[in-house]
Amino acid sequence: MSISLQGIIGRGDFERALNFSVADGDVLAITGPNGSGKSTIIHTIAGLISLRSGQLQSDNIMWDAPDSEQWVAPENRSCSVVFQDLRLFPHMNVLSNVAYGLRAHGVNKDEATARSSAVLSRVGLSSFEKRQPNDLSGGERQRVALARALVMEPRVLLLDEPLSSVDSASRAVLRQLLPEVLSGFGGATILVTHDPADVEALASATFGL
Amino acid sequence: MSETNVDRRELKFRKPGVDRFFHFVVTAGALASLLVLGLIAAFLVFRGFQIFKDMGLSFITGSKWEGSGNPGEPTAYGIAPMLVGSIVLSLVAVVVAVPLSVAAALFIEFYADQRIKKFLISLLDLAAAIPSVIFGLWGFFILAPRASHWAMSLNHHFGWFPLFHVPGQFFDGSPFIGGLVLAVMISPIITSVSREVFSQTPPDQISAAHALGGRKWSAIRYVALPFGRSGVVGGAMLGLGRALGETVAIYLVVNIVFKTNINILFSGGGNIASMIALKFGEASNYEVKALLASGFVLFVFTLLVNMAATYIVNISKRNRV
Numbered sequence: 001m002s003i004s005l006q007g008i009i010g011r012g013d014f015e016r017a018l019n020f021s022v023a024d025g026d027v028l029a030i031t032g033p034n035g036s037g038k039s040t041i042i043h044t045i046a047g048l049i050s051l052r053s054g055q056l057q058s059d060n061i062m063w064d065a066p067d068s069e070q071w072v073a074p075e076n077r078s079c080s081v082v083f084q085d086l087r088l089f090p091h092m093n094v095l096s097n098v099a100y101g102l103r104a105h106g107v108n109k110d111e112a113t114a115r116s117s118a119v120l121s122r123v124g125l126s127s128f129e130k131r132q133p134n135d136l137s138g139g140e141r142q143r144v145a146l147a148r149a150l151v152m153e154p155r156v157l158l159l160d161e162p163l164s165s166v167d168s169a170s171r172a173v174l175r176q177l178l179p180e181v182l183s184g185f186g187g188a189t190i191l192v193t194h195d196p197a198d199v200e201a202l203a204s205a206t207f208g209l
Numbered sequence: 210m211s212e213t214n215v216d217r218r219e220l221k222f223r224k225p226g227v228d229r230f231f232h233f234v235v236t237a238g239a240l241a242s243l244l245v246l247g248l249i250a251a252f253l254v255f256r257g258f259q260i261f262k263d264m265g266l267s268f269i270t271g272s273k274w275e276g277s278g279n280p281g282e283p284t285a286y287g288i289a290p291m292l293v294g295s296i297v298l299s300l301v302a303v304v305v306a307v308p309l310s311v312a313a314a315l316f317i318e319f320y321a322d323q324r325i326k327k328f329l330i331s332l333l334d335l336a337a338a339i340p341s342v343i344f345g346l347w348g349f350f351i352l353a354p355r356a357s358h359w360a361m362s363l364n365h366h367f368g369w370f371p372l373f374h375v376p377g378q379f380f381d382g383s384p385f386i387g388g389l390v391l392a393v394m395i396s397p398i399i400t401s402v403s404r405e406v407f408s409q410t411p412p413d414q415i416s417a418a419h420a421l422g423g424r425k426w427s428a429i430r431y432v433a434l435p436f437g438r439s440g441v442v443g444g445a446m447l448g449l450g451r452a453l454g455e456t457v458a459i460y461l462v463v464n465i466v467f468k469t470n471i472n473i474l475f476s477g478g479g480n481i482a483s484m485i486a487l488k489f490g491e492a493s494n495y496e497v498k499a500l501l502a503s504g505f506v507l508f509v510f511t512l513l514v515n516m517a518a519t520y521i522v523n524i525s526k527r528n529r530v
Contacts (some may be wrong), residue, residue, distance in 0.1 A: 046420045047419075047420075048416050073419075074416075074419040075423055075427075080422075083413075083417060087416075089414060089418075089435075091435045091436065101421035101423065104421065104423035104424065105422050149421075152421065152422060
């Protein structure tokens with residue numbers, strides 16, 4: 001089992017009890033209306049906010065268990081996030097954005113560049129390496145964010161509304177691209193979405209909030 | 210494209226009386242500052258005009274300051290050594306102050322806990338308000354004796370580098386020591402501006418850096434530092450502006466000598482402001498005009514540096530996405 005969450009997530013006054021797990025190779029779609037806590041789940045798994053109670057573990061490593069005061073910092077969790085608002089670094093070009101995580105983990109520059117180029121090629125952006133994020137279309141930016149997450153070869157991939165901020169043409173392209181990319185990804189994927197078409201195209205299981 | 214008939218009407222909006230009054234008050238305030246600045250410049254030009262006319266460009270490029278302007282007495286005024294001295298002292302100050310200030314700003318913003326952070330920010334504000342004569346006295350009595358030894362050591366190890374070369378073994382009252390005192394003086398403003406800019410780093414970008422595996426230092430290095438870079442440069446320029454015009458501290462610490470000295474470890478030097486302070490008391494009427502003309506040059510130079518600082522800070526704001 002790659003990731004399992006049993007406990008209460010929360011942010012501010014909002015709280016929700018959850019119990020789910022995702023196996024390697026599976027794509028779990030978490031659906032629900034606005035304000036139901038979809039993004040809070042992503043942030044909790046990534047370690048940007050902590051569980052209120054219960055436990056979150058991946059491959060038998062406890063990431064977060066407030067009751068027993070166990071906590072793994074975000075940078076030490078083998079998971080990568082594609083945020084809803086992407087959060088690309090505007091001062092870095094596409095290649096540097098993708099290579100950031102590797103460089104932060106101490107991978108040398110040449111290797112980080114080679115691995116980043118390879119992933120950019122997988123998402124169809126090999127000729128965009130020197131471009132700045134602000135010069136890209138919404139769909140291209142989305143693919144950069146996806147490449148930035150995949151290059152880390154995480155055990156858990158978290159996709160927060162990956163198709164919500166792109167136009168319909170880019171969405172169609174991404175709906176074709178994402179299954180291809182995810183089929184080559186061996187870990188667990190959690191997809192947060194409110195669009196049934198995304199669930200249909202990408203998910204192997206659904207969890208409704 | 211199809212045409213649409215739109216009923217157009219003119220929108221009229223009249224600001225409430227309170228808004229108009231407030232607008233008048235702040236505009237008057239802003240114009241008053243500009244007016245005072247303009248009057249100072251006009252005064253300096255008016256009093257120094259004869260010198261600019263008599264000396265021409267050599268007032269800026271010349272390196273002699275002799276005579277009192279009496280008939281028959283050879284008189285020449287040129288401020289090049291002090292202009293160079295102002296730049297050298299300020300650059301030494303900025304080179305020393307910027308790394309320390311950036312490190313201090315990063316510590317306060319990203320590492321210090323909330324209570325220490327508040328205390329340090331108050332301390333910075335306090336440090337910025339300390340009169341320069343206090344820094345000068347501290348520099349003279351406490352720093353200078355130690356800094357002379359540091360200068361000696363620098364010369365011993367790096368004397369091959371032209372800046373650290375000395376024509377004789379005299380290390381007291383050097384631009385290096387003056388620059389160190391200035392560095393301590395301008396650090397609070399550079400730290401303050403840098404911290405302010407770092408504090409505006411989007412938290413989302415920091416959390417994205419963490420979510421991608423970046424530790425705190427990595428997030429600072431790759432996100433906060435590039436984000437705040439232009440702001441740091443702007444802060445450094447503001448510090449440079451203050452250092453250029455500093456008078457009392459330099460007067461107390463540097464051995465004021467009217468010569469161009471770019472061997473920063475070697476005794477002697479000065480800046481325009483300290484030269485004016487040194488000569489003003491015993492100057493003839495004509496020499497006073499020359500000192501006021503020097504003041505005008507310093508005024509323009511400082512204004513240019515501050516304008517450059519404002520421009521750079523504005524660029525940094527525009528680049529934040």
